[in-house]
Amino acid sequence: MALLEIRDLTVDFDGPRRIRAVDHVDLLVERESCVAIVGESGSGKSQLLLACTGLLAANGRASGSVRFDGLELLGTDDPAARIRGSGIGFVFQDASGSLTPHRRIGDQLAEAAVSARGITRRAARAEAERMLERVRLPDARRHLAEYPHELSGGMRQRAAIAAALIAEPKLLFADEPTTALDVTVQAEIISLLADLCRELGMAMLLVTHDFGVVSGLADRIAVMYAGRIVESAEAARLLAEPGHPYSAGLLAAVPGLDDPPGTELRTIRGTPPHPGANLPGCRFEPRCEYARAHCRGEDPPFVTNGDDGIACYYPLKQGEQ
Amino acid sequence: MSGRGGLWRDAFLRLAANRVACASLAILMLMIVAAIVGPLLLDYRQDEIDWAHMAVPPLTAEGHWLGTDRLGRDLLVRTLHGLRVSMGIAMLATLVSLAIGVSWGAVAGYLRGRTDALMMRVVDVLYALPQVFFVIILTVVFGRSPATLLVAIGAFGWLTMARIVRGQALALREREFVEAAIVGGAGTARIVTRHIIPNLLGPVIVYATLTVPQVILVESFLSFLGIGIQEPLASLGNLIADGAVEMETASWMLLVPASCLVLLVFCFNFLGDGLRDALDPRDH
């Protein structure tokens, strides 16, 4: 049994018109593995995470099934409370999302340890310091007594990771954990997350728009577009031979240092659709280089082949990108 | 959402979808029309004494639908006149505070620095003066008239507006589109009038709709104290003051102008709330 099992998850937002942010998504996260959801803004990737944790906005409704360690999270009275007890940690894009600005970092970490693990305050203080060292925050003892704003962006993100890990979660949700950071610091946080997952035997569901972040970290990748997963595969396979034209386009769009000067960057034409836009056929069809008449008519089903799957009538063959 | 068309039209459509705000607007319109044309259509003047019907309750005497007061003056006519005076003063004072407050605040907020500090200290000093005291001095010097009252209220009304606008302008000034306008060669005057003021109009309009009932209350309060509108002129304030004296024997004399005031204040507040939601430039 997988650690996290998402089946047929759909998220709708009520409003002047109904917006479907996540559309019948299936996803598995195995124990001690890292799954990355890659998608652009408006693809529904963040809403998917929020729906799993019951943190959707007031006008959002989730249906389907999300089972964590065999326990159904959707439709319970207060999923947020259950998760806290049941071992899912959360790291946000903006570290201030998980750290309170007006309390010392040590106090926040210790309190999280006390409430999640039921240890004494004294033990929790020691644990807080150990955890800050573990996230490679230099001079951990000094930072315990500091407030979040006294740290730099990268250090704050480490402290936020420590706060998420101190409850010893089995699964970590990471929502664009490096997007707000500089490239140099990004590299550091990625390798930190990878090491921590391995050392602590923790699984991770990572959400990002950046293939560069994913390539060093994920075991499996699910590419999301306009509320649906369009391709899901083992990471090395997807990075080397993307099957969906959208995955291929996103990969090609990452600028590299090896291109000769003056070469045009590979791009995907057009812009991502508005959330809830009504697209009858394949959602990517208006932007797809390989689209044919058939793509316009009907949304392609998600066809699975073993663990991998793809929603495309005419997936790319090897060497075609 | 809608492809083209002005932001104001979008805002209007959103407002039209808000039932409470629409009802409030309709009631306000009705009250304004009644205040303007009502007294012309009725048989009595506001200071006309009907010796045959003194202090009659509503719906008992022919022609006096809402009864009369101690002196036999028609209460409906007097309430409508009071509404006219109170609303007139409130609208004018709000306009004055809009004009001064918006330009004062926008200039201070945009220029920042020393100019801003100086301009806002002026506001602080005026804030520190007790308004009632100021009104009393004005009435002593210039006599009691609606004009004096208007000046007295207007002189204070713009202070809060200026502070709100300055805060907004300070925030707007940091926005990139203002920098973009500077790079595009626009001068201070154009930036303030074309970029700063239009973008803070939303909160300003909302605050203005909330200022109107506030001013009506201040006017009523001053008239109630006897330093506002004077007999035989009617205002909602002095009608309530007169009615309060008769509260136990002739409750309608209090209830008629008081409910009119309550209705007015409620409607303006609901309308203000509706406008705040409707003018939010984002779509949802």
Add this chain to the structure above:
Amino acid sequence: MSGLLELRGVTVKYALTGASRRRELTAVDDASFTLQSGEMLGLVGESGCGKSTLGRAILRLVPLSAGEVHWQGRRIDQLRRKEFRGLRRELQLVFQDPNACLDPRMTIVESVAEPLRSFEPGLSRAQRIARAMALLDEVGLASELSDRYPHQASGGQLQRAGIARALILDPRLVVCDEPVSALDVSVQGQIVNLLARIRRERGLASLFISHNLAVVAGLCERVMVMYLGRIVEIAPRAVLLPAPLHPYTRMLLDAVPRISHAARRRPVAVPLARDPDAPVAGCAFAARCPHVIARCRSERPPLQARPDGRQVACHRAAEWPGGLPPATA
């Protein structure tokens, strides 16, 4: 030979009003460089290194604390405000956040046409709109979007409009301040390609600011690297990428995300940035530098020109004339 734009010792300081004492933050520290006519010069560095401030200082959106700015051989940092306004026609800016750089209460085409009001007062409204429409067409923005409001368009579309507005006065230099970092990955390339095409067709000079060395390297012949307010290396792209001389440039190069198709490759770990607020006696990079020696902490390395035209601010640069090799994980 003096170039189109020349900066000499430009320094920008901000006053920080703290809780107790007044402090100063040196955002740009003694920056000097020359930009040739028609050249596209890249400027890279981490956030907070002062690269945006430097771009804004050229356009006089922030005041200089010291130094000189020369435009076509003429000193412009001391011009009075009125005189400088005439120059704005030649110096334009493309902003980072396309959602914030257009007035939300104006339609896209009105915003694009606005600079014409100042510089071509003879034009009628219809003529201004026509000029703006022609330019929107050139940057590839569909004409049906032109009379929408900013909140009705996407980031990539707005950035095209932002570029059109920068171009409408036909400037000679455009400062591009992180023009793609707020955009979706699939759209970033469109904007980069658009900027490259415009520059080619119009022969514009440009200062292209970004935190991503890969984006800069694809566009610019020459790249400037900035660290904590100081320019640490200026070199042509062709030599900078294979053989960086400054250890910080090496670090930036190593941090560029690479998509490894084969085995997992760990990105290189780097030390943390230090407090940009604390005054630095020696080299600003000393605290993070793997090649640091005692001299680096006490003596500030000047930006020195080498015979091959490259400039680098490092005491030890002479020790690795062939450039620093990539760090191994």
